[in-house]
Amino acid sequence: MSAIQMNHPADNQDVNVKARPYRSLFWPIVLIGVGLMWLLNNVGLISAANISVVFRLWPLVLIVMGFDLLFGRKSPAVGAMIGIITVFVFIGLMLVGPALGLAANLDVQSASYSEPLGDASSAQIELDGAMGALTVSASEDSSNLFDASLNYVGEVEYETSGQSERVISLRQTDDNSGISFFTFNWLADEEPLSWDVSLSPDVPMDLDINGGVGSSRLDLSDIQLQSLNVNSGVGQMTVNLPAMADSYNATINSGTGQIDISIADNAALDLDVNGGVGQVSIDVPETNGSVGIRLEAQSGIGNVSVPGDFRRLSGDDGMGENGVWETENFDSAERQITIDYSGGIGGLNIR
Incomplete structure (x- = not known):
């Protein structure tokens, strides 16, 4: 009698133990x-x-x-x-x-800069890389074209040139002190960093503002604005745009943080807004017979919200919203506001 050999499945399988x-x-x-x-x-x-x-x-x-x-x-x-x-x-x-001696130069310094009005008939102002709260508004001192009061760390450069057509530049420079976005938050318990800038309301101006780290409040409602270019950095930004006799161009490139824009009554301008990370809100004037508004939006990740009197001319819903909106009186309006919005991460709210 032949022996019957029992085969168990476990005997016929290779057990592969994979080491974690x-x-x-x-x-x-x-x-x-x-x-x-x-x-x-x-x-x-x-x-x-x-x-x-x-x-x-x-x-x-x-x-x-x-x-x-x-x-x-x-x-x-x-x-x-x-x-x-x-x-x-x-x-x-x-x-x-x-x-x-390895610590960065974190000493908070103070400085003031002034430029007399003199014979200036126009001005080009550049503010670059403010670290801390930035405030820009119209000056109450009619004798000065430019005033700035700073609490800052690191180094700043101030340059001015021209007589009738004045050029003024104020910028934060990199002096290898180790000051950066990463160290800025650790300065919270030190003396607050700030740039307070006042501009003459009596001279037409082109403004170029490159934000750094911190909140920004640009109250330009009383400034004779010819053009505006803003590149925001990190922090919330508020911008008040004026109403000028002639239409002007304004470009706002968002960084990281919420942006609130307010357009004065009876304004006429072409506004380009490029969204970064954060909500963008734009307060527009009430539309009437003289003011009309057109919005062209290419939204990234986020929705577009418009008032009820905006009619949609084109576009459809997808990820975000792309389209063109107008008030009914836009073509016939004497004062036209066009808004060109390219979204990032965050919605657009027209109100």
């Missing part, structure tokens, strides 16, 4: 360290000077990431060790760095 890849503990430990430094700053145990040391030495992070990729993925213990050493090194440098 090691997960490095480097990043969890680093995140704990970052949170610890943030907490120490919030409770006042370390200053902005200490934090600035960390940001000046940020290239060390790339070096440590390289070590983690080479060795940390082979063993959780190695990744944990790299993370712990990294946190201790950065905390140590953060604490002793100011004494070693």
Whole structure:
């Protein structure tokens, strides 16, 4: 009698046990360290000077990431060790760095600049890279063309040229002090940073404003505006646009943050708005026999909201909304406002 051999499925199958890849503990430990430094700053145990040391030495992070990729993925213990050493090194440098001269120049300085009106018949004004709250408005001093009062860190440059056609430039410069968007938030407990700029309402002006970090309030309602170009940075921005005898062009390129634009009654202008990240709201005048409004919108991620008296001429709904809207009196209106909107992330609200 032949023996009957029983075959079990488990005996005939190759059991492939895949080793789970090691997960490095480097990043969890680093995140704990970052949170610890943030907490120490919030409770006042370390200053902005200490934090600035960390940001000046940020290239060390790339070096440590390289070590983690080479060795940390082979063993959780190695990744944990790299993370712990990294946190201790950065905390140590953060604490002793100011004494070693590694801290950025975070001293808040004050300065004032003035330009007499003189024989100026026109002006081109450039404001570039303000770090802190930026305010621009009409001056109450009829003898000056330009006034600026600053609380700032780092370095600023002020230049002026021309007699009748005046050119004025005020800009934040990079002096390798380590001041940047990343260190700006750590200055919250220091003296507030600000640019307060006053412009003569008696001279036609072309304005070129490049935002930095911080909120901006541009009250241009009493300025003789010939043209406006704004590149916003990071922070909320409010813009009041004037009504001039002649139509003018205004371009606003959004960065990160909400933008609120208000157009004066009886204004006539071509407004180009390029959205970044954040809601854009535009307050328009009431439409009547003399003022008509046309909107051309190419929305990114976000909706377009218009008043009830805007009729849609073209476009359809998709991701965002693209189309053309007009008030019924646009073609016959003496004062025309055209708005060309290219959206980013965030909606457009015409109200």
